[in-house]
Amino acid sequence: MNRLSWFNAVSLTLGFAFLYIPMIILVTYSFNESKLVTVWAGFSTKWYGELMGNEAFLSAAWTTLKVAVASSTMATVLGTMAAYILVRAGRFPGRTLFSGMIYAPLVMPEVITGLSLLLLFIGVGLDRGVTTIVLAHTTFTMCYVSVVVSSRLATFDQSLEEAALDLGCSRAEAFRLVTLPIIAPAVISGWLLAFTLSLDDLVIASFTTGPSATTLPIKIFSAVRLGVSPEINALSTIMIGIVTVGVITASLITKQNMVRQRRDEQAAARTQ
Amino acid sequence: MRRFLLIAIPFGWLLALFLVPFFIVVKISLSDVAVSIPPYVPQFSWETGIGTFLRDLDFENFVFLTTDSLYWKSYVGSLVIAVISTFLTLLIGYPIAYGMARAPEEWRATLMMLIILPFWTSFLIRIYAWMGILSREGLLNQFLMWTGVISEPLTILNTNYAVYIGIIYAYLPFMVLPIYSALDRMDTSLIEAAEDLGCSRLTAFWLVTVPLSRNGIIAGCFLVFIPALGEFVIPSLLGGSGTLMIGKVLWEEFSSNRDWPLASAVAVVLLLILVVPIVLFQRNQQKQQEAEQ
Numbered sequence: 001m002n003r004l005s006w007f008n009a010v011s012l013t014l015g016f017a018f019l020y021i022p023m024i025i026l027v028t029y030s031f032n033e034s035k036l037v038t039v040w041a042g043f044s045t046k047w048y049g050e051l052m053g054n055e056a057f058l059s060a061a062w063t064t065l066k067v068a069v070a071s072s073t074m075a076t077v078l079g080t081m082a083a084y085i086l087v088r089a090g091r092f093p094g095r096t097l098f099s100g101m102i103y104a105p106l107v108m109p110e111v112i113t114g115l116s117l118l119l120l121f122i123g124v125g126l127d128r129g130v131t132t133i134v135l136a137h138t139t140f141t142m143c144y145v146s147v148v149v150s151s152r153l154a155t156f157d158q159s160l161e162e163a164a165l166d167l168g169c170s171r172a173e174a175f176r177l178v179t180l181p182i183i184a185p186a187v188i189s190g191w192l193l194a195f196t197l198s199l200d201d202l203v204i205a206s207f208t209t210g211p212s213a214t215t216l217p218i219k220i221f222s223a224v225r226l227g228v229s230p231e232i233n234a235l236s237t238i239m240i241g242i243v244t245v246g247v248i249t250a251s252l253i254t255k256q257n258m259v260r261q262r263r264d265e266q267a268a269a270r271t272q
Numbered sequence: 273m274r275r276f277l278l279i280a281i282p283f284g285w286l287l288a289l290f291l292v293p294f295f296i297v298v299k300i301s302l303s304d305v306a307v308s309i310p311p312y313v314p315q316f317s318w319e320t321g322i323g324t325f326l327r328d329l330d331f332e333n334f335v336f337l338t339t340d341s342l343y344w345k346s347y348v349g350s351l352v353i354a355v356i357s358t359f360l361t362l363l364i365g366y367p368i369a370y371g372m373a374r375a376p377e378e379w380r381a382t383l384m385m386l387i388i389l390p391f392w393t394s395f396l397i398r399i400y401a402w403m404g405i406l407s408r409e410g411l412l413n414q415f416l417m418w419t420g421v422i423s424e425p426l427t428i429l430n431t432n433y434a435v436y437i438g439i440i441y442a443y444l445p446f447m448v449l450p451i452y453s454a455l456d457r458m459d460t461s462l463i464e465a466a467e468d469l470g471c472s473r474l475t476a477f478w479l480v481t482v483p484l485s486r487n488g489i490i491a492g493c494f495l496v497f498i499p500a501l502g503e504f505v506i507p508s509l510l511g512g513s514g515t516l517m518i519g520k521v522l523w524e525e526f527s528s529n530r531d532w533p534l535a536s537a538v539a540v541v542l543l544l545i546l547v548v549p550i551v552l553f554q555r556n557q558q559k560q561q562e563a564e565q
Binding site: 005007008009011012015016018019020022023025026029036038039078079081082084085089092094097098101102103104105107109110111112115116117118119120123135136138139142146171172196199200202203206207217220221224225227228232233236239240243244246247248251255 | 274278281282285286287289290292294296297300364365367371374375383385388389390392394396397398400401402403404405407411414441444498503504508509519522523527532535542543546550553554
């Protein structure tokens with residue numbers, strides 16, 4: 001069974017071609033000389049130059065980055081707390097409601113989440129802008145963080161925590177010195193997930209923002225509604241590049257950690 | 273005390289920013305539209321009390337949803353598009369997941385990363401990529417004319433076909449991953465046993481592999497169907513004026529027509545439609561978890 005049959009080879013090739021060819025075309029045409037995105041007229045990097053001179057895009061990118069850092073950090077703290085409660089706090093009044101509120105935003109259509117938050121912000125008289133987007137993003141991304149973190153919390157050996165408590169740690173110390181280092185990879189991937197979701201979000205940001213704050217997806221959306229433009233291709237290429245480098249680095253680090261862990265385990269088994 | 277605070281902070285946050293907003297949506301869906309800021313007249317206020325509220329309660333916006341054909345056509349349109357594209361995603365996703373699960377061990381991590389990578393890339397950009405491919409002067413038409421398959425360019429962009437392509441493309445990883453994990457866990461000796469007992473490869477596939485990956489198929493279908501139903505970006509970038517999807521209608525009701533009470537009513541009904549698949553999905557996940565334990 002360890003050789004690819006021709007059927008599997010064909011379906012894998014076609015499947016990955018379908019997933020990647022549109023991206024490759026997008027990237028290729030960002031280096032096109034012509035303004036027409038569909039006609040190749042020679043290699044050029046002029047659209048990257050124009051992009052760098054486009055104040056509106058740059059300031060939108062800056063706003064997006066600020067929103068993403070702030071909301072993903074808050075979401076990581078809240079999401080980790082929520083995960084800890086779900087896995088460790090046992091029974092408390094409203095537990096079912098709480099876990100429902102953690103899972104519901106994952107399947108909620110963005111248009112509904114966006115609309116409901118907008119109506120809330122209007123209702124309490126909060127000025128719409130960066131703050132309201134951060135609040136909105138924190139709310140929907142904390143649920144993703146808590147799902148990622150709680151799956152790690154559920155699988156790890158609780159006796160380690162108990163040992164720390166027996167040896168005189170307070171609960172808070174045990175969490176900081178034992179639990180947190182163990183769940184750290186999950187917390188970091190939760191943060192990364194929240195960060196990308198925030199960077200990427202168009203719908204919720206559009207609902208909850210005011211005239212004072214425009215994020216990159218909002219800017220891109222209003223530009224591409226008018227049609228395809230090479231500047232957007234250049235911007236997309238930069239974003240795809242960053243993501244690709246990030247994901248490959250992350251997976252190499254995970255692989256290295258796994259190798260190291262296995263080596264440590266083997267060494268531990270030998271000394272016993 | 274500490275335990276109380278630990279629970280109270282995230283609990284309070286979700287109550288204030290997730291649950292309360294829903295009640296506001298329901299409340300505003302019952303109020304009347306007005307030319308003011310905010311653009312509606314509240315139906316319920318503490319001054320007039322619950323008596324007046326109940327007397328004036330008329331579900332006017334909900335009645336309007338049933339009388340204007342745009343709305344029910346959009347609900348039906350969303351359902352049809354979501355069902356068809358979920359089915360097509362399954363047809364395309366299953367062979368990919370199968371190929372991944374049967375690929376040599378040392379390839380699998382890389383294949384897995386290649387499936388996940390698009391998920392990290394901006395959704396908007398992935399949809400935008402298709403605009404240049406599917407347009408009349410686009411690369412697909414150029415390619416098909418060059419090969420001589422067609423002599424006239426096809427109109428694909430701004431039709432429902434483009435919406436199907438967009439949904440399949442955007443949600444394919446959600447279909448592939450759960451099916452892959454089901455197939456990966458499967459004991460392949462069961463297929464060998466079926467073949468030894470006289471099944472052809474195809475019958476063995478139908479009678480052994482498909483039933484054993486059933487949970488993955490169900491999870492994948494829900495993960496595609498639920499977001500596709502409320503989709504906004506794909507129909508507004510790839511669809512045309514004839515593409516009626518409820519996410520788009522809600523957005524337009526809110527941003528162009530500024531009829532917030534009606535937008536809220538649209539949202540409430542969409543939510544009611546979604547409750548069924550969401551509950552079914554949760555139940556399926558729970559059953560699977562219990563089966564694993």
